[in-house]
Amino acid sequence: MGLVVQKYGGSSVADAESVKRVAKRIVETKQAGNDVVVVVSAMGDTTDDLIDLAKEVSPIPPARELDMLLTAGERISMAVLAMAIANLGHEARSFTGSQAGVITDAEHGKARIIDVTPGRISTALADGAIAIVAGFQGVSQSTKDITTLGRGGSDTTAVALAAALNAEVCEIYTDVDGVFSADPRIVPAARRLPNISYEEMLEMAASGAKVLHLRCVEYARRFGLPIHVRSSFSHREGTWVVNREGNDMEDPIIAGVAHDRSEAKVTVVGVPDKPGQAAAIFSTVAGAGINIDMIVQNVSGASTGRTDISFTAPRSDGAKAVQALETIKDQIGFEALRYDDQIGKISLVGAGMRSHPGVSAKLFACLAEAGVNIEMISTSEIRISVVVREDDVNTAVAAAHTAFDLDAADGEAVVYGGTGR
Amino acid sequence: MGLVVQKYGGSSVADAESVKRVAKRIVETKQAGNDVVVVVSAMGDTTDDLIDLAKEVSPIPPARELDMLLTAGERISMAVLAMAIANLGHEARSFTGSQAGVITDAEHGKARIIDVTPGRISTALADGAIAIVAGFQGVSQSTKDITTLGRGGSDTTAVALAAALNAEVCEIYTDVDGVFSADPRIVPAARRLPNISYEEMLEMAASGAKVLHLRCVEYARRFGLPIHVRSSFSHREGTWVVNREGNDMEDPIIAGVAHDRSEAKVTVVGVPDKPGQAAAIFSTVAGAGINIDMIVQNVSGASTGRTDISFTAPRSDGAKAVQALETIKDQIGFEALRYDDQIGKISLVGAGMRSHPGVSAKLFACLAEAGVNIEMISTSEIRISVVVREDDVNTAVAAAHTAFDLDAADGEAVVYGGTGR
Missing domain, CATH: 3.40.1160.10 (Acetylglutamate kinase-like)
Incomplete structure (x- = not known):
């Protein structure tokens, strides 16, 4: 041994x-x-x-x-x-x-x-x-x-x-049995993933899955060290986080659906549409020690010469972000600040996305069908994240989980031990 | 500074x-x-x-x-x-x-x-x-x-x-104001000592005064480091533990009266009076990891050829001592073991004893007058200790404190902050 x-x-x-x-x-x-x-x-x-x-x-x-x-x-x-x-x-x-x-x-x-x-x-x-x-x-x-x-x-x-x-x-x-295809408290049909790649795990962790921290996954990836996430309350196999070379055609396109209710959205309204404004805004926010997640800049209204810039950041930093931006209001000349902490983010993660076009379209369609409005979109090579109303998070996660065939088959045992931590 | x-x-x-x-x-x-x-x-x-x-x-x-x-x-x-x-x-x-x-x-x-x-x-x-x-x-x-x-x-x-x-x-x-001439809970007229020598403090600590530990006083004496014992609840001067060269004629003969209720007395009854018996007894007790304090051997009864040996040790080790001695009963041939945990020790400590004969006699007389029976006696150059009934400890401490003129004069402020620790 x-x-x-x-x-x-x-x-x-x-x-x-x-x-x-x-x-x-x-x-x-x-x-x-x-x-x-x-x-x-x-x-x-x-x-x-x-x-x-x-x-x-x-x-x-x-x-x-x-x-x-x-x-x-x-x-x-x-x-x-x-x-x-x-x-x-x-x-x-x-x-x-x-x-x-x-x-x-x-x-x-x-x-x-x-x-x-x-x-x-x-x-x-x-x-x-x-x-x-x-x-x-x-x-x-x-x-x-x-x-x-x-x-x-x-x-x-x-x-x-x-x-x-x-x-x-x-x-x-x-206190849970491993990494799941979604939070079983929201999606009872969620399945334990027998294995997941470092890249997928990184995206899941960054998207709100709390079972492993980004940092430890990064460290393990760098050294090619296998991580076995499992429950201390049972002897069942958990989830192996490993190097997965290439895509096995049998692998599902999507590993899982993560969600995150810890962010808030700040919108800087009526920013004069000239070079350097976005830089001024985000250097101010960064200077206040705030990590920004998603950024969306609306297409400038041709008639007004002004645009809106929205970003998401941890709710715990919301007040600090607003405070920091207030100090540059006159300098930038924007019209107003809007703060919204009733948002949620859902993310689809899967290495199979690389080789399967149409994942975004399918996601947007299934959310539309479930009556969920999309407010912001951000993507990486193996992840699609959307911001929705906080009240719509559960509906959105369940709809995506079903649409991408992640639901456990009838009779497949889903074992879930605890609090989703 | x-x-x-x-x-x-x-x-x-x-x-x-x-x-x-x-x-x-x-x-x-x-x-x-x-x-x-x-x-x-x-x-x-x-x-x-x-x-x-x-x-x-x-x-x-x-x-x-x-x-x-x-x-x-x-x-x-x-x-x-x-x-x-x-x-x-x-x-x-x-x-x-x-x-x-x-x-x-x-x-x-x-x-x-x-x-x-x-x-x-x-x-x-x-x-x-x-x-x-x-x-x-x-x-x-x-x-x-x-x-x-x-x-x-x-x-x-x-x-x-x-x-x-x-x-x-x-x-x-x-949590007390320094080192006292006796425990103020027993002797309300006890005085704070403005200073005390290392030697006296060592004897006080060894005799039951709990304000400083033997070990730290030994360390300070070795390096000639002044210790100032004082209360964290007031800004008053406490007691200085220092090197005192020679005896100032103004110094009291006796620094203080300490007492100790933590010991018990073990008596080995009817020990055959031949060489090596005491050594066997005390090597057995020491082998059990027990620290012995006082030892008294009665004069052998000429007619019986047997003697009694008594010693004191921490009560917490009493059972262990008796157990250890039982194992050598046949080897030694003693008649019985007696265990008594209703004893107390009072000790008179003072460097002035060296130059003032008669301190022992005065102590024994004052205890007799107070109706206190003495069971064991032990002395060092600057200390006299006696074992008495535990019930007599308070009476004995107070009597000695008065007899050696340690009581505070009327109107002299006695400040005592806490629990005597």
Whole structure:
């Protein structure tokens, strides 16, 4: 057998009982003859509780100290998990991100991994021990300060360690059975995907599928590392995220339908139609630290010499975007700002799109038939996204899922374990 | 001004409000022109909560992992304290024991400091920042694993750092106003001692005074580092623990009266009076890992050829001691074991004893007058300890305190802030 890296999220180690269950699973993997490295997140709500504590003493805690504080969370979970494994008669050694050699830049709160030097992990494995590593954290190469990797950080830790240790697979344990063709809460006929390509998974993640983070998928793709997304509550196979060379004719054209309700739309109304205006608008928004997703510029009204520019961005940044744009209203000379947070986005993702023309047309037709109005459109080589009213999201997802023959056949078991996270 | 090391215990940083209060105090010290290094314990009951969590997954958690777990406690308090200081407009940087250069042996749970290399602390101070250091923890020189220092560990961290940084003073903040001539809960007329010598403080600590741990006083004495024990709830002067050369004639003969209710007495009855028996008994007890305090051997009864040997040890080890001795009953041939946990010890401590004969006689007389029976006696150069019935402890302490003129004069303010810890 080989080396398996397993990652367990906070919901898999929410309390002592869950920790014991996960410990049992880890020991089974070890007893099957594998070397095992486990990456673990903080238990349950620990991170939120620590953030609340920080807020009690400081409205804007310094980022270095917030990282120091939050990394206590995984320190607790990894030590407790190591104890639970020891209690089953196997040696386990826990390591902080720093001890595991997760070297990052110095961007506290969203550090990027720049090197992984897992010498102590290799030694632990050579000694026959199971290595437990704190997810989400590392140490800055330049300042030697403790850093956190930000959103999806533990998945990234797991993939980075798996790549550095040349693992056979990185198993990401979650509370669902894998990646689905759509959110089963919206589409009961959604199917678990037995496998999906890195590219498709990237587009799904970017389009709102929350089971894996963009960043960890990017990392795995770069190293060609297989990810196995599966449930910590069952022993069923999950979804393999792998390199798929070429298109198998048997593969479905569309892998899945993702949706996203976390964005809002900002419309800059009556922008004078002259060069440099769009640049001024988007450099202002970017300067405020806001990530823009889709952009649509209306055809300029010939009679008015003015145009409307709309874009979508995270709702949590909506107020900041409007505020930033207000400051350049006079400079640009636009007429008004409109803010709309009642939108939703649905995205069709599939590598088969490359070789199958007409996917867009079919999507638009099925949405029209379902009475769903399309407000914005954006495409990549293997994705089509449309913005619709938030109230229409469920209808749109279900209609597209059916139109592209993704619905499970009658009697095909759809297993769904949890919250869609 | 110079460099001040301050140590705040768990009760001084029990919650967010306490942390803010302590932060204010630290900033005042900084603003007075000092460089400030702060050593902090885990907040309130954090350590106990973590131990409970460990027990939930493993009855006997591996010591390495328990240390990893418990050190999360100071990590939280130091980061939160640094945030609270930042919120007052001063830069603070927190450091783990490992980052602060606290190098220990590999004895998890009771590691000893073997070196302190506080390079990062010096850098922080040179940058004008306040340095916050996690107490109670270090890193093993041989294994690079995280260790904890055991009981009184944070005090020891503070003194060790103060010595390594050549600080002017190590301020130990607690919830009482300093070291008292007796426990004010027992003796309302007890006085705060403005100063006490290392030797006296060592004897007081060994005799049950809980305000400072033996280990940190030993460390301070070795480096001649002044300790200032004071309350974090007031700005009053506390007690200075210092080198006192020679005896000032004005100094009282006796510094204080300590008491201890944590011990039990074991009597080995009818030990055959021949060489080697005491050695066998005490090597057995020591082999069980039990620290013995006082030992008394009765004069052998000439007619029986047998003698009784009594000793005191922590009550928490009582059962273990009896168990260990039972195993050698036949080998030694003693008649019976008696176990008595209803005892108490009172100790008179004072460097003046050296030059003032008659202290013992005066103590015994005053106890007799108070109707207190003495069961065991032990002395050092500057201490006399007697074991009495536990019910007689308060009476004995008060009687000795009065007899040696330690009671505060009428109208002399006795300030006592807390629980006698």
